[in-house]
Amino acid sequence: MFKKGLVAVALTTALTGCGVTAVCPPGTEIEMETAGIPAKASDELKVIVLPVDMEFKDAAKGRLQTVFRNDLEATIEGTGAKLVDRKLANKLKGEIKLAEQSGRYNKSGVPIADLAVITEVTASNLSSSFSEAYSYENDDGETKYVPAKCSFTTEVKAVAKVVSLPDMNLVQRIELGASDYSSTETNNSRCPISNAQYKGMASEAAEKAVAYNFELQKLLAPSAPVTAMRQCEAGTMVKVAMGSKKKLEPGTYITLSQIHKSDEGDIETFTLGEGYVVKHEQDAVKPNFSWVAIDEEMSLRIRKGDSAKVVPEECPILNPMCHLNQLGL
Template sequence: MIKKSLWLGVVASLSLGGCATVEVNPRDLDNRVQLPLSVTNPSPGGAVTSKVVIFEVDTSNAKVAKESEAGSSIQFALDGYINEAGAELVDRNLAAKLKDEVIRAEMGGAGAYQGAPVADYAVRTTVTGASFGAEFKEASRWTDDDGKTHVTPASCNYASRVGLSVDVYTVPELKRVKSLRGTGSTSASEDARNSNCSKGGPSLVRRAAEDAVYEIQEELKAFLAPTGYVLHGFETAEGKYILKTTLTKAIGAKEGKGVRIINVTEEGDRYPIGEGKIATPLVQSGAFVVVDEETISRVRIGDEVRVDHSCSIMGCKLDQTLGMK
């Protein structure tokens, strides 16, 4: 009981901490901190978003997934997560030739796309394996120490498992720059009148496929997250440090969300210099980000700012349930 109470306390404190935001009144930000200029981006503006095309999911090597039409569920889930990341989705019908070139490059052929510049990245997804099983369990009865008889009805137990690979290629170079592997599983049980357990196979396989996508979504969103920039720095009367950035709601910014701040050197190397949290309100011109004194001492105007899509120690699913994602 103590362990359960402790765990519930941790969940409550983390969920409150994850949702808490600092409120900023833009009209009170009149004490500007003099920040040095970035060597590579001294006059920042706007944000950089990626155009992404997602090819139709390949289920040809997984009969169970193909028969269950799991490809559509995977496609829908990928679309949603990439959209959440703030990337721009491109109509895959505009990139039929691009898909052929990606396949050629993967097979060791010449690798460069010569067609129209429809996207920055291409995502190819393959279901590497899928299974579904059903088991009938007969009814049973047992008697407790008080002599009371308990009956467990007959049941059908179902389970499905799906594995997939998600590969991201640059366009037009067709260089694979990200390779993710996910495995999803799900199970279900129902009372049975007879031993013919044959219900729900396709829906369970689709749920397992969605679970496999969920397993890789955190890393995929982090890779495709748009890049905003630091415009100004301020110190409030209460001693808080605020950065004005070009991150907006349209590209994934959300009140209370964490961000990572990155300095880019003249040689193109990237170094994380600190973290912050998006303040309330999230204004149309760009998010205000709360940072500590140590972080602002390292920040330069023009430094990159990216939304942090990583999950807490509780995991992505519980974060989403608690409204932290």
């Protein structure tokens, strides 16, 4: 079923330690088994983001609701999913909220969306601390003066529930939370702060809460079936049915998995491992497909129709604030 050179080429690639930088040419196809349950592409996934709830009074209420909704919509658009028009979302909020309580959204005709995001801001807390002025002597014997100051922390929390339509099943509950910090020199130990300053800090915290949480990106990451395999001196690679239209680029990491049906009828997903889009600017990524480099073990197990899903990039190395937020600091 597989060419004898497949394992040898994969081993050679592993030993060199270099990434695959060329796409195998036509004529180097490898015969593949066909998956019993082929994966479907996520092209037509539609998501409706409801207006954000906030049940308590707060000076930053309107700002927080706007920031959370705007940023959640931007995050969803970034995954390639389709957003339901905001005017329609506003109109349908009451119906969907009632359906959440009853467990069924009874809407006839064409489904408005596959998923609904129901978000509630649960906390926005401002705290302050006063530090008195002090002096100290540095290593050079110089006296340094540190003025008195007030330090402020605003912590914002929210919960985003992703539910499927029309059955209203909970797909995922996502906890959103982050803090923003500021300080000002003052001798006033009461640490007064204006509404404008507080609103600005709350908005910054809300932006971080969405930007530094990657659960939604993981849930909605583009996916598509594997359609072919090639093997040549460059390495072994599979063709996946998504490309630049889904924002794939050379080096993008891809999770490959299989779908199985148990004897009881349950559908299970079994992860094979990760590959990456071949690192060639011109040949590796086309609008509707890409070539993904895979290793020896995976090449012997993957089947035509298995699922390929983008692994969203999380905290960039040079973004320490993102890493601190991930650690809850």
